[in-house]
Amino acid sequence: MDNKLTMVEAVNLALDHAMASDPDVVLLGEDIGVNGGVFRATQGLRDKYGLKRVMDTPLAETLIAGISVGMAAQGMKPVAEIQFMGFIFPAMEQLICHAARMRNRTRGRLACPMVLRAPFGGGIHAPEHHSESTEALFAHIPGLRVVIPSSPVRAYGLLRSAISEPDPVIFLEPKRIYRAIKQTIDISSDPLPLDTCFTLKVGQDVTLVSWGASIRETTEAANILENHGIAAEVIDVATIKPLDMETILKSVRKTGRCVVVHEACRSFGVGAEIAAGLMEKAFDELKSPVERVTGFDTTMPYYRMEDHYLPQADDIVRAAIRTLARH
Amino acid sequence: MDSTENNMLPMEQFLDAEGEVLKNLPAWVNNEDILIDYYRTMVIARQGDQKAVALQRTGKMGTYPSCLGQEAISTVCAALLEKDDVLIPYYRDLPGLMRRGIPLSDVMLYWGGDERGSASPAWGQDLPNCVPIATQAGHAAGIATAIKIRHEAGDPLGVALCALGDGATSKGDFGEALNLAGAWQLPVVYIINNNQWAISVPRKIQSGAPTLAQKGVAAGLPSFQVDGNDVIALHDVISAAIERARQGKGATVIEAISYRLCDHTTADDASRYRGSEELKDAWKKEPIKRLRNFLHHRGLWDERKEQALKEEADRLIDAAVQTYLNTPLPKIEDLFDYHYANMPAQLAHQKQEALAREQIRQEKLNASGGHHNG
Numbered sequence: 001m002d003n004k005l006t007m008v009e010a011v012n013l014a015l016d017h018a019m020a021s022d023p024d025v026v027l028l029g030e031d032i033g034v035n036g037g038v039f040r041a042t043q044g045l046r047d048k049y050g051l052k053r054v055m056d057t058p059l060a061e062t063l064i065a066g067i068s069v070g071m072a073a074q075g076m077k078p079v080a081e082i083q084f085m086g087f088i089f090p091a092m093e094q095l096i097c098h099a100a101r102m103r104n105r106t107r108g109r110l111a112c113p114m115v116l117r118a119p120f121g122g123g124i125h126a127p128e129h130h131s132e133s134t135e136a137l138f139a140h141i142p143g144l145r146v147v148i149p150s151s152p153v154r155a156y157g158l159l160r161s162a163i164s165e166p167d168p169v170i171f172l173e174p175k176r177i178y179r180a181i182k183q184t185i186d187i188s189s190d191p192l193p194l195d196t197c198f199t200l201k202v203g204q205d206v207t208l209v210s211w212g213a214s215i216r217e218t219t220e221a222a223n224i225l226e227n228h229g230i231a232a233e234v235i236d237v238a239t240i241k242p243l244d245m246e247t248i249l250k251s252v253r254k255t256g257r258c259v260v261v262h263e264a265c266r267s268f269g270v271g272a273e274i275a276a277g278l279m280e281k282a283f284d285e286l287k288s289p290v291e292r293v294t295g296f297d298t299t300m301p302y303y304r305m306e307d308h309y310l311p312q313a314d315d316i317v318r319a320a321i322r323t324l325a326r327h
Numbered sequence: 328m329d330s331t332e333n334n335m336l337p338m339e340q341f342l343d344a345e346g347e348v349l350k351n352l353p354a355w356v357n358n359e360d361i362l363i364d365y366y367r368t369m370v371i372a373r374q375g376d377q378k379a380v381a382l383q384r385t386g387k388m389g390t391y392p393s394c395l396g397q398e399a400i401s402t403v404c405a406a407l408l409e410k411d412d413v414l415i416p417y418y419r420d421l422p423g424l425m426r427r428g429i430p431l432s433d434v435m436l437y438w439g440g441d442e443r444g445s446a447s448p449a450w451g452q453d454l455p456n457c458v459p460i461a462t463q464a465g466h467a468a469g470i471a472t473a474i475k476i477r478h479e480a481g482d483p484l485g486v487a488l489c490a491l492g493d494g495a496t497s498k499g500d501f502g503e504a505l506n507l508a509g510a511w512q513l514p515v516v517y518i519i520n521n522n523q524w525a526i527s528v529p530r531k532i533q534s535g536a537p538t539l540a541q542k543g544v545a546a547g548l549p550s551f552q553v554d555g556n557d558v559i560a561l562h563d564v565i566s567a568a569i570e571r572a573r574q575g576k577g578a579t580v581i582e583a584i585s586y587r588l589c590d591h592t593t594a595d596d597a598s599r600y601r602g603s604e605e606l607k608d609a610w611k612k613e614p615i616k617r618l619r620n621f622l623h624h625r626g627l628w629d630e631r632k633e634q635a636l637k638e639e640a641d642r643l644i645d646a647a648v649q650t651y652l653n654t655p656l657p658k659i660e661d662l663f664d665y666h667y668a669n670m671p672a673q674l675a676h677q678k679q680e681a682l683a684r685e686q687i688r689q690e691k692l693n694a695s696g697g698h699h700n701g
Contacts, residue, residue, distance in 0.1 A: 026476060052475075052476050053476070055472075057507070058503070058506055058507055058510060060503040060506070060507070062465065062499060062500055062503055063465050063468070063500075063503035063504060063506075063507055065465070066462060066464070066465015066466055066468065066469060066500060066503070066504065067465055067466075067468045067469030067472055067504075067507065068469060069465065069466050069469060070415075070465060070466035070467060070468060070469020070470040070471075070472070070473065070487075071469040071470070071472055071473040071476075072469075073452070073454060073466065073469070073470065074413075074452065074469075074470055074473035074474070075473075076473045076476070076477075078469075090499075093459065093462060094462060094465065097458075097459050097462060098462060098466070103665050103666065103667070103668070104442065104665040104666050105442050105445055105455055106442070106445045106446050106450075106455055107442055107443055107445070107446035107661070107665050108446070108665050109445070109446050109447075109448070109450060110452075110454070110455075111668065142666055143666050143667070145667075165668075165669070166668035166669070167666075167667050167668055167669075195669075195671055195672070242671030242672065242673050242674065243673065244672070245672075245673070246672065
């Protein structure tokens with residue numbers, strides 16, 4: 001068997017293994033049963049685990065989040081799929097008012113070990129409302145975790161950890177790279193840690209920080225820079241909330257320069273949080289202002305113009321060179 | 328009451344406002360312990376409720392939503408649940424919480440601004456108060472789903488019972504939850520305390536539907552109206568709904584007609600929007616007097632018992648007030664320690680920051696000769 005998997009296949013494998021190892025893990029969402037999910041993330045799991053554990057819900061996102069909270073309060077581990085992040089907003093009240101608060105407001109008597117998965121981000125020429133990146137909305141909420149994989153390996157390892165986590169996790173899957181590359185998943189290795197950034201490439205000159213699909217352009221930019229004799233360090237944030245500032249700080253204390261890359265619009269984004277963290281803890285080591293290469297503060301454009309919105313490798317290269325122009 | 332006009336669904340009622348019997352009573356009424364238990368819970372709860380209002384009025388507790396006049400619904404619901412069933416209360420369920428064995432001091436602690444009021448083991452798996460309105464309808468469906476998934480053939484099913492107000496039936500959460508409960512045949516009972524008012528908005532503005540119960544009909548659920556001030560009718564309808572759920576036959580919607588004899592909360596003044604005649608009329612139908620009259624007629628209750636019960640309630644409530652007032656402030660650490668099972672590094676740093684800030688505040692306070700009294 002070819003054990004090289006795409007990201008969406010890795011998600012499927014993580015769900016499969018989580019269900020096999022824990023009978024309290026159940027899946028729910030729209031079209032996830034016989035249809036296997038619109039991206040096929042749950043393909044085959046209904047046949048393998050039955051109707052009781054792979055539940056097609058009515059088309060009602062508030063309900064999907066609400067019953068997940070109820071099941072989780074009973075100690076089950078619901079893994080719910082929201083078909084696209086653009087449809088996640090009816091679930092926000094349940095996430096903010098209940099999932100994120102259950103442990104605290106009962107002082108640990110009840111908890112909410114649920115995972116809400118949603119494909120997100122642009123780049124697949126999807127209909128309106130299908131391409132936004134609103135991870136910062138969730139990252140602002142105390143009690144939630146926000147996790148974003150950037151590769152098949154990380155999708156498998158982080159999703160397994162997210163499902164094991166005793167608290168709610170918003171697991172956002174960058175659909176632009178669902179089928180971009182295949183990787184070998186080593187299922188015998190340790191699960192990947194949450195709350196931890198991953199350093200993908202070591203370099204001395206400038207730190208490039210990103211997550212999700214933008215890791216592709218960020219890595220491409222690092223390679224271009226390398227061809228020009230500039231050694232960029234590339235950090236994959238992976239867990240947006242809580243943010244592992246220590247790894248980013250360690251890198252920037254070394255390089256003195258930082259470019260944050262994200263698809264989401266710029267203002268009040270995760271990039272701002274990273275820049276503020278660097279100001280607070282690495283002001284003296286910074287050799288130039290932190291650059292942000294991001295989507296604009298506009299509505300995510302409909303797909304004919306989406307490539308004009310999304311950050312490209314060239315944009316990142318130019319930003320890195322701007323930081324290097326300062327001494 | 329208004330909402331019973333043009334009624335699509337029959338309303339169950341055995342006792343009139345004076346406690347007179349309207350039709351043949353069910354056989355269980357001959358078990359006098361059941362009715363006396365209801366009466367005792369309602370009387371103690373009303374005294375506890377009025378004490379809670381008094382605590383707020385005297386600055387010893389925060390905003391509190393009274394359940395005055397609606398004690399019967401909550402009492403009967405909680406009494407009919409088994410211990411391992413799950414109550415999903417709304418914020419006017421003091422009688423039900425007490426009947427479930429949750430200390431009155433916990434309820435006071437909660438409304439006194441302390442999360443530990445929802446924390447004690449006495450709560451079991453019951454959910455804490457739900458403040459945002461109707462969001463608990465989804466939780467109840469989820470709890471019922473979990474019960475159903477874990478159910479082993481041959482065992483009786485557990486039951487989830489969800490309480491909401493009339494205003495909650497206007498929210499999408501309610502419709503979505505009922506829809507699922509019907510589609511998945513969930514072991515859940517939705518009980519609407521239709522107390523006629525959602526803060527200042529009366530029932531007739533809340534919905535054009537002749538009854539709120541009929542919202543369950545659209546979801547394919549058996550749906551009933553019941554006189555919410557008549558414990559005999561409530562017991563009959565609710566016990567049938569719970570039994571139905573327990574047998575795996577699915578969910579039920581019950582609209583219990585009552586009246587909010589109090590303000591919405593202690594922060595509200597209902598005289599701004601509600602006529603005194605209507606209130607006066609509603610007092611004639613309240614549940615405790617009705618049951619007391621019935622018990623009197625049957626020779627099951629007298630003034631001596633009434634007096635003894637009120638004194639018992641006073642003792643119980645005084646003890647709860649003392650427990651509540653003597654509860655020390657939570658620790659600063661408690662602000663942080665219950666957000667995540669695995670505390671993130673940043674939060675751990677902020678916890679240290681908070682402890683340091685608190686120490687400075689204490690030192691300043693000590694230097695100025697003051698003391699921290701919370």
